Amino acid sequence: MGVAMKNKIWRGGRAILLAGTLGLAAVSAKAENLADALASAYNTSGLLEQNRALLRAADEDVGIAVARLRPVLDFLIRVQRTYNKAGVNSIVTSRTNSNPMAAQLSLDWLLFDNGQSRLLQEAAKATVLATRQQLLGFEQQVLFRAIAAYLNVLLQQESVRLQGNNLRVLGEELRAAQDRFDVGEVTRTDVALAQSRVAEARANLVAARGALENARAEYTAVVGRPPQNLSPVPRLPAPPASVASATAVALRQHPDIIAAQYAVESNELQVRASSAGLGPKLNAGAQIGLTERLDNSGYSRDATASLTLSQRIYQGGALNAGVRKAMAQRDASRANLLTVQKNVRQDVDDAFVRLQVAQASLAATSEQIRAARVAFDGIREEATLGARTTLDVLAAEQDLLDAETARISAASERSIALYQLLLVQGVLTAEQLGLAVQLYDPTLYYNLAKTAPAGTSKQSKDLDRVLKALGRN
Template sequence: MSSFLKFLAGAAASAALIAGTASARAETLTDALIAAYKNSHLLEQNRAVLRAADEDVAQAVAALRPVIQFAIDASYSDGNSRSAFAGGYSSSASAELTASLTLYDGGNNRLAIDAAKETVLATRAALLGVEQNVLLGAVQAYMDVFAAIQSVSLAENNVRLITQQLRAAEDRFEVGEVTRTDVSLAQSRLAASRSNLVAAQGNLAVAREAYKRAIGRYPGALSGIPRLPALPQSTDAARAIAVKGHPDIIEAQHNVTVADLNLARAKARMRPSITARAGVVAEDDGGEYGTVGLSLNQTIYQGGALYAVERQARAGVQQSRAGLLQTVRLVEEEVGNAWSSLAVARAQLAATDQQIRAAQLAFEGTREEARLGARTTLDVLDAEQELLDARTARVDAETNQYVAIYRLLASMGLLTVDHLGLGIPTYDPRGYYNAVSNAPAKSLQGKKLDKVLESIGRN
């Protein structure tokens, strides 16, 4: 047996185990969502991005505080050089401790703090958007595996049924009731059904790999279709919810504020700045003296660079505002598309239910008529194929309906752990921010910061 056939055989065995084995606790969609949230490397990556944005606030805060520096200078010269000190040597050393503080900079530093805080809020919204994508991917992966299992089961039943049809055709051929053509038709359909079974097993194997990527592990026994979450009554209501709280829109709103603050900072750079300095110098000959100074600085001309920065910031404001309007439009479009997809899936599900009932009656009737000689083997095989197609279509429609429901929630910004009520501890984006936003020194608050870093690991 080839490695590919062994792989498909393993997938078939897994399907049988998942579908038919009674386990202590079958895996629900909620279990899959929780596992996806806990095991997502994408979420971990973007949480680190958020923590880096938190540190920007700390750096902006630090700019308002004194800067303390020290410098040690030492020099030595010997008498071998042709100089006034020929025949001797000289050395000197000094140590200097200085402190400087910006008293006024036109408001640039405080505007930088506000801009960094707004960037943190925008990054938090982006993290929430990533969370939605992770959970939606988990829903898709779960439903794909569930649909693939059902497809394998239908394909296996089809193989068994056509095998029975082939045996019946062979028995009837032995007694002269049908021709060799009927037997050949049954053999052909049996080969096709076996091919469909192999394809279904392959699709299940692919779905299992996608499940592992989205959830973090291979699926076990699945519990079946979950209960449908509550949804708004109309498209307008869904759009209103999305415009009010979708993470992409919130992120774009904060980006507009950041652009406005950056424009104000560009203007502040043209204003004067006042800096105070104090220092103590100690020399090797015992001399020691202190210095105190106050400096006023303002750039009068820099080749037009300051005005270029202001124009660039103004363009950034226009860009961010246009981006906000475009984001709102895209979110509204996504809500409309998700609502339409859900309506189509529901209609298809209702239609396939009717199709299955009709195809079941047609198949049973055709089979009985064939026993009486009023129908051919081909008629029976065609009726059985129509019934299989209807059942397969229902599996696809049911999967599409559930995915469309959760995609609609995501388009409204509601596909989150908190809104779904999964009942697990969630990542607190404020924990790390609260620990570093005041720019703590590691030597003073290191243990507290270490505890925060430990607490933001996998929940």
Template sequence: MTRLTTKKVLAPVLALALAVSTPITAWSETLADTLVSAYRNSGLLEQNRALLRAADEDVAVTVSQLRPIIGWSADVTRGFGRNRTQGNGSVSIDSTDASFGLTAQLLLYDFGRTRLQVEAAKETVLSTRESLRSIEQQVLLRAVAAFMNVRRNSQFVSLRQNNLRLLRQELQAARDRFEVGEVTRTDVSQAEAALALAQSGLASAQGNLTRAIEEFVSAVGREPGNLQAPGSLPNLSGDVNAAKAVAVRAHPDIHSAQHDVAAADLTADAAAAATRPRIGLNARAGVEEEWGGSDYVRSGSVGVEISGPIYQGGQLTALRRQAIARRDATRGALHLARLQVQQDVGNAYADLRAARASREASQEAVRAATVAFRGVREEAQLGARTTLDVLDAEQDLLDARTNLISAEIDVYVAAYAILAAMGQLTAKDLNLAVQTYDPAAYYNLVKTAPVDISPQGQQLDRVLRALGKE
């Protein structure tokens, strides 16, 4: 009878364990492709762009208060009744009166309150633009993480599949050797147990890959292609303090908080001006005529009105104190934003250092596990090692390979997290091949509060119709 040797069975083990992962789809996709799709398909970006346009309109609404307000009114009144007089009986006094009037109001002076409100609205627009930039960073960082996690889990699945194929061969070899009396039933049972655990591990890895793909679809807006290995890491400075200084200067959360403080200062000044008089110009023109008669009245008036509060139950002073308190709150928020940004940079660099150290350790672990596996395999050929020893060595190599894959992915995620923490993870900073959104374009159309019939208003209508079709 031919005897089966351990060498014949275990020779392909190393090659199978180090096999390259299988692509999940046919077409090739780079990290840049993923980021472009995330930028184009993000509903979160669309939502916040709409919020920015709403903030732009706040400027137009406030500007309109500095312009003439013209209105009209018309009414037709039917009067009826009878007038009884001594000697003449009763006389009908039915009549129909019609009137039409125009009114106009113009703010002349309010101690700068409305202009302060206009400037505050402009600061709010600038703050909202920075918030949009911050959201853009979140969207792109999420896409990076989704890309990397699909790659991570697809490679995990490939490793598990290779391991499962190997264990099936080992189980068959153990059964064959048992038949010829080289091993005991215990060796066969150990191989069967290892195979069952490998099947469980593969099922878990496939479930994790499915979840990673679902996250990719949610973050990017489509199914992933054959995700290619990312290129070189972003060019990062090793100086954490320098990176923190850049973040404090450039991060959109800092800029947004600074504009919020400016808006709150202006709002507090406007609240103080609300207690002062208001000077306005009023004009009216109208005509009244009895229906069917020849009499009519034409009238008009022009006047300057000065008005101001005397006592409103303490409302104005409460509003002023409230505005001051909110201003102080925004100043505190700016301080917290600065601390948070610095902490985020420090944490991101710590994550990168840990990921790099883990990668180096995992590379050494793979090297050592490979050497150990080869040694155990050779010793098993000489009968100095059992089947369990070979299975354990193989599992150690699988774990080392898994940890290396995960560490390499973590390095890339941490590097892009540093860019986000510094405020440099935008489509413009990354030079993505995409038409970037211009946050000032809509503002430039509405900042003068154009009416519908003006050329600018008609251009706005076309813009809104185009936005509605997207």
């Protein structure tokens, strides 16, 4: 095989390799883009469904706290049969039988509890707001995992293309070495070196295909369907100008910080509620009863009404222990808020540095590819003149492959680093990304449940329809 023909074969293989590396293959009309993957992850995430249900449970706690200041009605129906026989020294003196039926309706209404119930309502509302922010935090995690899975599939696809094209190029190198050996231009050692590199390339291709299958499995798990002809990554969002500006956004918007702030507020209200629980309570009571004998021998009716002022004075030390426990939980939530703020600051710093490193690495690998290609071309030409060995050519080929592999890895790393920076700033949400999804509205269920509607009310029926739509009935 002539030198010109061998160079032509190599350039053709390298052109294919470069096209695969840069992702220039045509994309069909059915290609799936990153926004599609994120929308699917948002709509199918079991983690989000789980935490939405937990938020609805927190909403119900507000209604339960509201119900504390509403009257409690109880009814009782009792049917009884009594038989009595009495006597002295085996002489029966009396026998009685009774078959009474009693019906009773009672009411108990807490009129005053030193403000404890109102404080518990406000604490439950603060807990709802904290839970909403926690839901946003889980939403960010789901979307970031989907982004990472999408980018990893693209990365592994490029790696498979790169390794496949490299195997084809090395196969041409092996055939060229064999042809040159046949005419006595090189030794059997050169052929063996080429065979060794081909075998290594085959192993690398198998490993790359395995990594691609793992990436596809992760994508399917988080997005809810297998990847189908993924589009290249779209234009990336503009990064923040500085780490200070990124930190300022994170301290204002990160859901973990806001959730911790609401947790502090809720625990402070719990302390006040516990203290208020030491005070007096005023209850109104009413009761209506009917007792009637089933043998029609008589009946009785009664009704009572009462006002009761009570205060528990001593409970073995449990009263003050409850207050101290609430204070300890408040102090713990305050400390947690400081910890969360510090962690967010550190996460922003780490993500910003990661992005800078990725950008620098991307620029460096571009220069590395340019230099490696020049070196390979030169060594290749020198080898045709006998100034370089086959080992030199194969080593240069490996250097170029390593540079191109580093380039696609650096490009993927830069994308992930940028989205991670959005994550730690607290802005990687479906709303702020503008995803084409029906956003979950946490206020819809809350507004229906917060007043603890009665089971026969229109509001309660609306709640039933919401739960049915959610697939819970």
